[in-house]
Amino acid sequence: xxxxxxxxxxxxxxxxxxxxxxxTVTARLKYLLALPEGYETGVERWPLLVxxxxxxxxxxxxxxxxxxxxxxxxxAGDRAFPCIVVSPQSxxxxxxxxxxxxxxxxxxxxxxxxxxxxxxxxxxMGGFGTWALxxxxxxxxxxxxxxxxxxxxxxxxxxxxxPIWAFHGAKDFVVPLASSQAIVDAIREKGGEPKxxxxxxxxxxxxxxxxxxxxxxxxxxxxxxxxxKRESTPVK
Numbered sequence: 001x002x003x004x005x006x007x008x009x010x011x012x013x014x015x016x017x018x019x020x021x022x023x024t025v026t027a028r029l030k031y032l033l034a035l036p037e038g039y040e041t042g043v044e045r046w047p048l049l050v051x052x053x054x055x056x057x058x059x060x061x062x063x064x065x066x067x068x069x070x071x072x073x074x075x076a077g078d079r080a081f082p083c084i085v086v087s088p089q090s091x092x093x094x095x096x097x098x099x100x101x102x103x104x105x106x107x108x109x110x111x112x113x114x115x116x117x118x119x120x121x122x123x124x125m126g127g128f129g130t131w132a133l134x135x136x137x138x139x140x141x142x143x144x145x146x147x148x149x150x151x152x153x154x155x156x157x158x159x160x161x162x163p164i165w166a167f168h169g170a171k172d173f174v175v176p177l178a179s180s181q182a183i184v185d186a187i188r189e190k191g192g193e194p195k196x197x198x199x200x201x202x203x204x205x206x207x208x209x210x211x212x213x214x215x216x217x218x219x220x221x222x223x224x225x226x227x228x229k230r231e232s233t234p235v236k
Contacts, residue, residue: 027099030062031088034074035111036081045114047083047142047221050104052122052129058090065089069123069211082221083119084111095122095129097136104140116225121145123207124175131155131183134162143223145216147207148172150179153186160187163223164194167210169202195219 036046049070057064066075071087073079086107088100108115120141122130127149134144135155143163151159164187168180177198184196199206210216 027096027102028091029088029099029103030060031086031103032062032065032071033107034071034081034085034087036083039084039112043112045112047117047119048104048107048111048113048115049081049083049085049220050100050118050120051085051087052095052100052120052126052133053087053089054122054124054126055093058092058125060089060091062089068207069121069126073211079217083117084113090125090129094125095132097129097133100129100133101137101140104137117142117223118225119143119145119220119223121147121220122149123147124149124204127175127180131159134164135159138162139225142225143220145210145220146180147210148175148180148204150175151183153182156183156186156190156192159183159194160190160192164192165197165216165219166194167197167199167206169199169204169206171201171203172206174204 039046051070053065053068057067065071065087070081070085074081074085084107088103104118107113118141120130120134121144127146128151130144130146131149131151134141135151135158138158138161141162145165145167147167148169166180166184168177170177180196184194187194199209202209
C-alpha cells in the first residue's frame with residue numbers, strides 16, 4: 001500500500017508503504033514449578049500462582065529466581081503454598097505478555113489447574129509484567145498483586161474487572177511511587193476499587209514486607225474468577 005510520493009532534493013522519490021504479515025515466534029522460558037502437597041495422590045484441580053521476578057533475576061540460571069518472593073519462601077521452607085506455583089525466568093529485560101499467557105495455557109494443559117483460581121504477582125520488572133499481563137488477558141486471572149511496578153493509565157479500562165492489591169515503597173527511587181499511583185488512580189477514576197498499600201519508609205524493596213504479610217495471602221487465596229460480575233473479596 002502506498003501513499004503520496006514526494007521527490008527529494010536530488011529528485012529521488014520516497015514512497016510511504018506498509019508491510020503486514022502474521023509472524024510466528026518461537027519462545028523459550030525456563031521456570032520453577034512447585035506442586036502442592038497432595039497433588040500427586042489426588043485427582044482434584046488446584047489453584048495456580050504465577051510469580052514474575054525482577055530484573056536482577058533475569059538470565060539462564062533458575063537459582064537466581066529463588067532470590068525473592070514465593071520461590072524464596074518455598075526454597076527456605078518458610079511457607080507451604082496451597083496451590084501450584086510457577087515462577088518463570090525472563091531471559092532478558094522485561095516480560096512478554098503473549099509468551100507468559102502461552103506459558104499459563106501450557107501449565108493448564110499439563111497440570112490439574114482450577115482455571116477460576118489463577119493468581120498473578122510480581123516485583124519491580126515483574127510488577128510491570130503483572131500489570132501488563134493482566135491488561136493483555138483480563139479474563140484469565142482471579143486476582144493480581146503487583147509490587148513496585150506500574151502501567152500506562154490508558155490500560156485502566158482493561159483492568160477494571162480484576163481484584164487488585166498493589167504495593168509500593170514511598171522512598172523507592174528505582175521505580176518511583178508515582179508509577180503505581182498513576183494506574184491505581186486511573187482505575188479508581190473509572191469506578192474500580194483496587195487496594196493500594198504504600199510503605200512510608202520502604203525503598204525499592206517493598207516485596208520482602210509484602211510477601212511476609214499473611215494478609216496478602218489470605219486475600220489472594222480468597223479470590224475466585226467470576227464469569228459474570230467480578231468483585232474483590234474484602235480483607236477482614
